[in-house]
Amino acid sequence: MRRTTTPHRRLAGALVLGAALLATGCSAPGASSSDSADGTKAGPINFAVIDAQSGQFSSLGHWEHNGVQLAVDEQNADGGVCGRKLTLTQFDDQGDPTTGTTLAQKVATGDFTAVFGSANSGVSLAMIPILGQAQLPEMTSGQSPKLEATGSPFMFLNSPTSTTFDTTLAKYAVSTKGFSQIAMITNNGAYGSGEHDAFLAALKDLGVAPVADEVVTPDQKDFSAALTSIRQQNPDALFIGAEEVESGLIAK
Incomplete structure (x- = not known):
C-alpha cells in the first residue's frame, strides 16, 4: 500500500x-562531516x-x-x-x-x-x-x-500568521461571496486579538465595516448576550476568532 x-x-x-x-x-x-573520526558526538x-x-x-x-x-x-x-x-x-x-x-x-x-x-x-x-x-x-x-x-x-x-489567513478570508467573503453585512465575535486572548485585528483591517481595506464586533474572554462559556446582539443585525456571515473549543461553543 x-x-x-x-x-x-x-x-x-x-x-x-x-x-x-x-x-x-x-x-x-x-x-x-566537519567532525573528526575520534570527535564524533x-x-x-x-x-x-x-x-x-x-x-x-x-x-x-x-x-x-x-x-x-x-x-x-x-x-x-x-x-x-x-x-x-x-x-x-x-x-x-x-x-x-x-x-x-x-x-x-x-x-x-x-x-x-x-x-x-x-x-x-x-x-x-x-x-x-x-x-x-x-x-x-x-x-x-x-x-x-x-x-x-x-x-x-x-x-x-510553522504556519502563516492570522494576517495571511484573515486577509484571504475577508477577500473571499466580500469579493467572491458578495457579503457586506459581516459580524465578528473574537476573544481577547493573544490568538483572538490577532484574529480580530487582522480581519478587521482586511475588511477596512475592502471598504466594509462590521455590523457587530463582539469581544469575549478565552474561557467564556455563555455567549447568549453577544450572539443576541449579533442576531439583531441580521448579518450575512459571522466571523469567529477563537480557539477550537470556544469556536465550537459559539457555533453551537
Whole structure:
C-alpha cells in the first residue's frame, strides 16, 4: 500500500531532522562531516514539546505532540541522525502563560536541542524571552502576529500568521461571496486579538465595516448576550476568532 504524506507531516519531519542535524554538527546526507573520526558526538538528541495536554486548549496540544512524536519515531526507524537516536519529552503548559514560563525555564537549563510549542500563542509569547536567552530554537504553530513581531532569531513559525489567513478570508467573503453585512465575535486572548485585528483591517481595506464586533474572554462559556446582539443585525456571515473549543461553543 502506498503511504501518503500530508504537508504538516512533511513539515514536522523536516523541522525535527533540521534541528537534529544542527545538534549533531554532522552534515546533511551526501555532504561531508566537519567532525573528526575520534570527535564524533554520541548519545541521544533530546527535544521538548511544551503544549497543553490538559484544559481547554488540550486538543491543540495533542495534535502538535502527536505530529512531532510521529516525526521522531519515523526518523528513529530510519536510523536516527548520524547514528544518534532522537528523544521527545512532553511538558503540559495547560494553555497557561505562567505555567509555560516555568516550563521554558526548566527546558532552558536542561539537555535539549530545540522546543516544539506552544500551539497557544499566549504561551509561546511568554516563552520566547527565556528560550531566546538560552539560544534554544522554538518552533511554534501559534498564529498571532505578535509572535513574528518579537523578531526573535530563535523563534520559528510553522504556519502563516492570522494576517495571511484573515486577509484571504475577508477577500473571499466580500469579493467572491458578495457579503457586506459581516459580524465578528473574537476573544481577547493573544490568538483572538490577532484574529480580530487582522480581519478587521482586511475588511477596512475592502471598504466594509462590521455590523457587530463582539469581544469575549478565552474561557467564556455563555455567549447568549453577544450572539443576541449579533442576531439583531441580521448579518450575512459571522466571523469567529477563537480557539477550537470556544469556536465550537459559539457555533453551537
